[in-house]
Amino acid sequence: MALSAGGVRMDEVLSENAQKVKEQLNALIELQSWDDEINRRRSHIGQLNDKIQAEKQSLAGQRETLEVNKQELDHLLKNRREAEVTSKEKVEQAQKLGGQLFEIKTNEAYQTLQGEIRQKKQENTWLEERILEMMVAEDEVKSKISQAENALRQGEQDVAGTQAGYQKEIQSLETEITAFEQKWETAAQKVKPEYLNQYRRLLAAKGGRAMAKIENDICMGCRLSIRAQATIELKKYRTLLYCNNCARILYSD
Ligand SMILES: [Zn+2]
Numbered sequence: 001m002a003l004s005a006g007g008v009r010m011d012e013v014l015s016e017n018a019q020k021v022k023e024q025l026n027a028l029i030e031l032q033s034w035d036d037e038i039n040r041r042r043s044h045i046g047q048l049n050d051k052i053q054a055e056k057q058s059l060a061g062q063r064e065t066l067e068v069n070k071q072e073l074d075h076l077l078k079n080r081r082e083a084e085v086t087s088k089e090k091v092e093q094a095q096k097l098g099g100q101l102f103e104i105k106t107n108e109a110y111q112t113l114q115g116e117i118r119q120k121k122q123e124n125t126w127l128e129e130r131i132l133e134m135m136v137a138e139d140e141v142k143s144k145i146s147q148a149e150n151a152l153r154q155g156e157q158d159v160a161g162t163q164a165g166y167q168k169e170i171q172s173l174e175t176e177i178t179a180f181e182q183k184w185e186t187a188a189q190k191v192k193p194e195y196l197n198q199y200r201r202l203l204a205a206k207g208g209r210a211m212a213k214i215e216n217d218i219c220m221g222c223r224l225s226i227r228a229q230a231t232i233e234l235k236k237y238r239t240l241l242y243c244n245n246c247a248r249i250l251y252s253d
Helices: 017-102 105-189 192-205 229-235
Strands: 210-216 249-251
Touching: 017 105, 017 192, 017 210, 017 249, 192 249, 210 229, 229 249
Parallel strands: 210 249
Antiparallel strands: none
16 A cells, blocks of 8 residues: 555545546456456367367268278279189189180180180189289278277267366356456446447457556556656556557556
């Protein structure tokens, strides 16, 4: 508490008008303190919502990867079925040609037919090798799918847990905000409408800080020097003072 030289409280020597200005200033400082509490919680809620979104996106990414793997498996299976059909055809063709060998009259025609049969058999061997390769690739993709499914299931469980936690935290922050808003309303009733409008405009325009404290002739709102006289004028409570630079309402301890 500031004391005069004679031990008289400074409040008692302030004029009636100065008392009113001081009350207004104190109420505005109180509003700012509730707005600080509210803004801190809103920003916290924003961070929690960001986390919720990030987790949802991460799950969506996992689902997408799983889908891509499943499509790859479908593609491999389709190719293998086609190769198996062609392989069966080659075998049948080779058998059919083999049956014709007995009807051949000339040695030259016999050689040609045997060449065709070898060709069909060779093609079938290549197909069988391809089929084996595809089966190996299918196993790899199946294993990736199974891992991705397990990871997704685990991820969904984890996210369900953390999201429930985040939601609970958000609810509790919102309850606190409502309580601070009530305190704000009570304090706002003490402030003249003209000052309240100024305060609201500044709060919106100045990143949630309508009030600025003076420390060592520096405005803590914009960190710039203010005229030295301002600190002295402030103590006289003639009127509200504003920072020449950032326009915030000034106060000091
Ligand atoms: Zn300033």
